[in-house]
Amino acid sequence: MSELDSKVLKGDIRAIARMITLIENNDSVAIDAMKNIHKKSGKAHVIGITGVMGSGKSSLIFELAYQYRKRGKKVGIIAVDPTSPFSGGAILGDRVRMMELATDDNVFIRSMGTQGMLGGLASSVFDVVEIFDASGMDIILIETVGVGQAEVDIVKIADTTIVVLVPGLGDSIQTIKAGLMEIADIFVVNKSDKSGVEQVVVEIESMLEISSKSDRKIPIILTSTNKNQGILELLNEIENHRIYLKKGKKLEEKRKKRYETELTEIIRKRLMSLIFDESKFKDKVDRLIDQISKKELDPYSAADEILGKILK
């Protein structure tokens, strides 16, 4: 075991930060350290929180983190959302409690980019989850935004996925239709002090009736972070879902799915960087694209040529 991973496993905050930076840069020492870290991970409960911009996800995560800290849990927060306060956006409502959380050694916050402009989760999110987990964090909260690939991918990492909606956003329900519907383990209607809450709830319920295939009733929780309402109920439903997963083989299956996605991601990344980044292929690829542009060659034959060079 290297010094780096042994420090990470002891929960050393600086080592965790350094480890994450190294793994994001594909550092070989870090990749080696991940082998030990992987073996020590698997205990944390990973909670994904997604929803449209302006739905108050960050405030909700803050309240959840605050409650978990009160219960003595160590908390990791991963913000895959450039507009999140956790990523350096505007500060949240209650500055005193926010500062309390920010200076708490048992809360670790990491902001990460998405892959490409609006693309899926960066593959290193998988690593960060394992690093947080192995370092002794009990709860890992992941924030993603929008209705893109990142939100769908969150299901592949999170044990529990929370979809946050708010009243009054014109296309909130259309958003659900587009795919968020199927990924929610828990629905939250946030800003429930605003008008239009009932309509959102009715719409979710009627859609759940149509599409639900699960043996489990998906709860809809009304929250208001302004009025501090519904947070304990949400906490309770997260715990219920955790217990539900532990029964039978559901958690095991979820985790298997996560590792499969992670493995796919690592392989994809390595192969693509082999072909498109390494200089010995890059020139070749550029030449082929040039030929394709000039109609001297078609993309399928070009792919054959490249694959012929790298495959056994």
Add this chain to the structure above:
Amino acid sequence: MSELDSKVLKGDIRAIARMITLIENNDSVAIDAMKNIHKKSGKAHVIGITGVMGSGKSSLIFELAYQYRKRGKKVGIIAVDPTSPFSGGAILGDRVRMMELATDDNVFIRSMGTQGMLGGLASSVFDVVEIFDASGMDIILIETVGVGQAEVDIVKIADTTIVVLVPGLGDSIQTIKAGLMEIADIFVVNKSDKSGVEQVVVEIESMLEISSKSDRKIPIILTSTNKNQGILELLNEIENHRIYLKKGKKLEEKRKKRYETELTEIIRKRLMSLIFDESKFKDKVDRLIDQISKKELDPYSAADEILGKILK
């Protein structure tokens, strides 16, 4: 040349439909036919139209197609939107003209899925564009929905990308902020007979002022498909953009980017299907994932093992 591609190149509608189905299924005869088709493609102008649900993209595409037909152009429509009327959704406003278009032999409509639940454009969209193009279509209209990867990917295929907004959708501008802003060659504010148009225009303008790096002023066109307003202006701006691209090397560069993305996609798909679909690797992969789950192995070492088996 096979019978299939020679028929496609003659514009035979049945052959085109068959060719697309074959290529979607990775048929080797179709892949072979693509070699000829690629060489004959490159003349069509590819127009991508994206925007949130309910923004009236389909009606707009219908109006554009109608106008192009009046000018004697052959038109292909690709709907990468499950809710589009072109994909079998609700029929558009003017039934008589819709029927006219639907029975016109010089209009070919194809609906396609996205990759994964909300993922990027299916790689076969590239092929369909080339098939349409080589078969003699002058204009290819691609419809995508939402703010996911598919909308960003459209830029990699389309010569001209149109982003459609509407007044009154709460988060329309936030949507732009999230990434659509950078991809628009032309903005359309549709349903311009509704109130709130001015606000949308002002917001687009102020954001264009901040982010615009281009030498070209990005036009904002107000349209109303109900009142049949703005369509000719939009047509005119599409033509202006086409001329702009033809000046210098802009079109050439755009197309090069398209081929690069297509090549990447083909390679990615082949490698992933080699590893995760072919039985000789699939069992191995399943065993490795099992070991990862049991913490006997970490994902990076598993990736090494798989890559060691396939790479030279």
